Amino acid sequence: MNRVSLHFEILNSGAAGRRGTLTLPHGQVETPAFMPVGTAASVKALPQHFLEELDARIILGNTYHLYLRPGHELIRRMGGLHRFMSWPRALLTDSGGFQVFSLNELRKVTEEGVRFRSHLDGSSHFFSPEHSMDVQIALGSDIAMAFDECLEYPADRERARKSLDLTMRWAARSKAHFDAHKHEAPWVDELEQTPNLFGIVQGGMFADLRRESAERLVEMDFPGYAIGGLSVGEPRELTREIIADTLPLLPADKPRYVMGVGYPDEIVEYAKMGVDMMDCVLPTRAARHGLLFTSEGRLNIKNRRFAEDQGPLDPECSCPVCQRYSRAYLRHLMAAQEPLAAVLNTLHNLAFYLMTMRRVREELAGSVPSI
Amino acid sequence: MNRVSLHFEILNSGAAGRRGTLTLPHGQVETPAFMPVGTAASVKALPQHFLEELDARIILGNTYHLYLRPGHELIRRMGGLHRFMSWPRALLTDSGGFQVFSLNELRKVTEEGVRFRSHLDGSSHFFSPEHSMDVQIALGSDIAMAFDECLEYPADRERARKSLDLTMRWAARSKAHFDAHKHEAPWVDELEQTPNLFGIVQGGMFADLRRESAERLVEMDFPGYAIGGLSVGEPRELTREIIADTLPLLPADKPRYVMGVGYPDEIVEYAKMGVDMMDCVLPTRAARHGLLFTSEGRLNIKNRRFAEDQGPLDPECSCPVCQRYSRAYLRHLMAAQEPLAAVLNTLHNLAFYLMTMRRVREELAGSVPSI
Numbered sequence: 001m002n003r004v005s006l007h008f009e010i011l012n013s014g015a016a017g018r019r020g021t022l023t024l025p026h027g028q029v030e031t032p033a034f035m036p037v038g039t040a041a042s043v044k045a046l047p048q049h050f051l052e053e054l055d056a057r058i059i060l061g062n063t064y065h066l067y068l069r070p071g072h073e074l075i076r077r078m079g080g081l082h083r084f085m086s087w088p089r090a091l092l093t094d095s096g097g098f099q100v101f102s103l104n105e106l107r108k109v110t111e112e113g114v115r116f117r118s119h120l121d122g123s124s125h126f127f128s129p130e131h132s133m134d135v136q137i138a139l140g141s142d143i144a145m146a147f148d149e150c151l152e153y154p155a156d157r158e159r160a161r162k163s164l165d166l167t168m169r170w171a172a173r174s175k176a177h178f179d180a181h182k183h184e185a186p187w188v189d190e191l192e193q194t195p196n197l198f199g200i201v202q203g204g205m206f207a208d209l210r211r212e213s214a215e216r217l218v219e220m221d222f223p224g225y226a227i228g229g230l231s232v233g234e235p236r237e238l239t240r241e242i243i244a245d246t247l248p249l250l251p252a253d254k255p256r257y258v259m260g261v262g263y264p265d266e267i268v269e270y271a272k273m274g275v276d277m278m279d280c281v282l283p284t285r286a287a288r289h290g291l292l293f294t295s296e297g298r299l300n301i302k303n304r305r306f307a308e309d310q311g312p313l314d315p316e317c318s319c320p321v322c323q324r325y326s327r328a329y330l331r332h333l334m335a336a337q338e339p340l341a342a343v344l345n346t347l348h349n350l351a352f353y354l355m356t357m358r359r360v361r362e363e364l365a366g367s368v369p370s371i
Numbered sequence: 372m373n374r375v376s377l378h379f380e381i382l383n384s385g386a387a388g389r390r391g392t393l394t395l396p397h398g399q400v401e402t403p404a405f406m407p408v409g410t411a412a413s414v415k416a417l418p419q420h421f422l423e424e425l426d427a428r429i430i431l432g433n434t435y436h437l438y439l440r441p442g443h444e445l446i447r448r449m450g451g452l453h454r455f456m457s458w459p460r461a462l463l464t465d466s467g468g469f470q471v472f473s474l475n476e477l478r479k480v481t482e483e484g485v486r487f488r489s490h491l492d493g494s495s496h497f498f499s500p501e502h503s504m505d506v507q508i509a510l511g512s513d514i515a516m517a518f519d520e521c522l523e524y525p526a527d528r529e530r531a532r533k534s535l536d537l538t539m540r541w542a543a544r545s546k547a548h549f550d551a552h553k554h555e556a557p558w559v560d561e562l563e564q565t566p567n568l569f570g571i572v573q574g575g576m577f578a579d580l581r582r583e584s585a586e587r588l589v590e591m592d593f594p595g596y597a598i599g600g601l602s603v604g605e606p607r608e609l610t611r612e613i614i615a616d617t618l619p620l621l622p623a624d625k626p627r628y629v630m631g632v633g634y635p636d637e638i639v640e641y642a643k644m645g646v647d648m649m650d651c652v653l654p655t656r657a658a659r660h661g662l663l664f665t666s667e668g669r670l671n672i673k674n675r676r677f678a679e680d681q682g683p684l685d686p687e688c689s690c691p692v693c694q695r696y697s698r699a700y701l702r703h704l705m706a707a708q709e710p711l712a713a714v715l716n717t718l719h720n721l722a723f724y725l726m727t728m729r730r731v732r733e734e735l736a737g738s739v740p741s742i
């Protein structure tokens with residue numbers, strides 16, 4: 001391949017965060033960016049064109065779920081995940097590690113990898129760094145993630161140390177296998193580009209282990225870095241501290257991604273600390289349970305007090321839901337368990353998250369660079 | 372009110388059906404028309420703007436469901452059903468009778484009306500012709516339906532005779548109460564029009580009773596007439612026969628509506644017999660179960676044979692689903708129980724039904740009038 005498959009240009013940078021453009025094989029992403037989660041080849045309940053209307057430039061796919069159903073080889077035969085789900089914009093896939101490690105009772109970890117049982121039918125499967133790379137290459141994501149051990153919280157220092165070492169060995173194996181096989185992604189010939197692999201900083205809640213993890217990963221030279229193992233139950237101040245401590249250890253000219261965060265005020269806070277990418281199931285999952293985010297805070301639309309509220313969900317929101325429907329109607333859809341509730345609630349919550357990030361980018365664009 | 376609230380203009384009429392324009396307080400409907408069912412103030416899983424994009428001009432609401440949840444008085448306070456669900460186009464409501472009579476174990480019929488228990492919480496309720504009218508007027512539908520007894524199938528002559536007499540007495544009571552109160556509909560002052568009430572022909576599967584029912588209703592002078600009590604389990608030839616026998620008994624200058632039909636080939640057949648309006652839950656309900664209608668016939672998208680089928684659902688369909696997604700993807704959404712399956716399947720099935728009716732209208736527009 002002659003063309004670079006990832007180009008990251010920083011447009012503004014300062015004490016209040018940085019704004020940039022991340023160019024991937026499937027298009028440009030304006031950063032800082034929030035990435036909606038599309039677990040099983042669908043951002044639950046939302047037709048793809050709604051995501052385009054919201055100007056989502058990159059969404060996530062979950063390797064574990066897609067591996068089990070419909071299967072990565074099927075998706076490869078269908079031309080890759082972009083074509084399979086008709087999403088021509090950028091895709092990031094996780095490594096499958098997070099889901100596999102969530103199957104507490106059903107997994108066994110060795111140096112080689114993780115044996116686990118499917119949550120769907122109990123069948124036995126094995127994920128190694130190499131296998132995770134094979135699956136992600138078959139899916140053809142723009143950004144694949146290294147296979148890492150997701151450390152439980154709380155974990156003591158010895159446990160964190162051992163886990164970190166394993167994750168670093170797995171990162172090296174991930175990279176070696178990925179580099180050897182990335183040319184097999186479904187769209188490589190068509191686009192004359194290849195997928196990209198990001199490394200993941202682990203190390204539990206220990207600053208020195210996080211530092212070591214970052215340094216070892218940087219030595220391996222990934223085109224981007226993620227901070228993983230956060231939002232696992234630790235207090236929010238600790239999340240913030242780990243992010244603040246880790247960011248300066250990562251190359252300033254490469255994208256920095258904090259995985260699995262967060263509430264609207266968190267994603268703003270982290271973006272302003274210099275994080276470029278974030279993802280979280282919160283806006284979509286909460287939507288399906290009636291928890292909606294607005295400029296006036298969170299609200300549970302199932303609450304009786306909205307039964308006759310003719311106002312929009314969020315008077316300051318310009319999304320199609322707030323422009324058309326009342327709180328009373330949205331409340332009724334939840335109460336009557338209408339499937340439209342999930343569609344409209346998800347549409348609004350994602351609009352709110354994406355709008356929140358757009359505002360941060362606009363602020364950064366207008367900001368005076370720090371000296 | 373000075374303005375007529377229903378105007379029916381027949382544009383073409385002949386042996387192969389008739390084409391017309393039905394003008395209602397909330398807009399024009401081109402007939403013959405298929406009306407999607409929006410049971411509880413939502414055509415299940417579809418945002419309203421999709422229905423507009425499909426050019427649906429009129430949809431149904433179910434009086435029984437809306438009465439129970441969120442309640443017709445709440446909807447009246449919200450400005451009526453159009454405003455509550457943000458559907459500015461025409462609405463037709465059924466009388467609640469069909470649902471109430473489906474609650475076999477939970478109902479008791481008297482001359483006065485029907486006592487029944489809610490399927491939601493077992494609470495006791497009473498529907499009379501007057502109450503059904505009150506509910507429909509509170510909802511503010513463009514077309515309300517007379518409260519009728521829905522005869523079970525099969526039913527013997529004596530049972531059909533008694534039921535018909537009750538339905539005719541209820542029709543008269545419906546009309547009297549409706550005419551006395553229709554000015555109370557939520558949008559009457561704003562639009563300077565009132566809702567309309569249609570009568571319903573019953574009589575079981577007996578031609579002479581159907582004739583009597585039609586004649587007695589015509590004498591009461593409704594602005595439109597429905598043929599009810601069909602599609603209740605009888606053979607299709609019998610449905611067709613009853614429709615063929617009954618249509619000529621109804622005034623040619625008024626809209627004729629066959630309730631609760633049918634498959635795509637049925638709605639074409641009935642439209643070509645001179646039926647102007649039809650409704651059915653089939654396209655929406657079947658969609659949620661993966662049964663899809665195409666120009667090549669029905670298919671069950673869950674079938675394994677579609678797992679790697681990259682073609683569109685229906686190569687001849689111009690709907691947003693067929694333009695964008697593959698059978699393989701739609702099959703995956705069903706297999707993975709993704710909520711998007713219901714959205715896309717419903718969108719396609721309704722597009723197919725509405726397109727089918729559009730084709731019939733185009734044929735009729737091009738047809739040479741019979742002499």
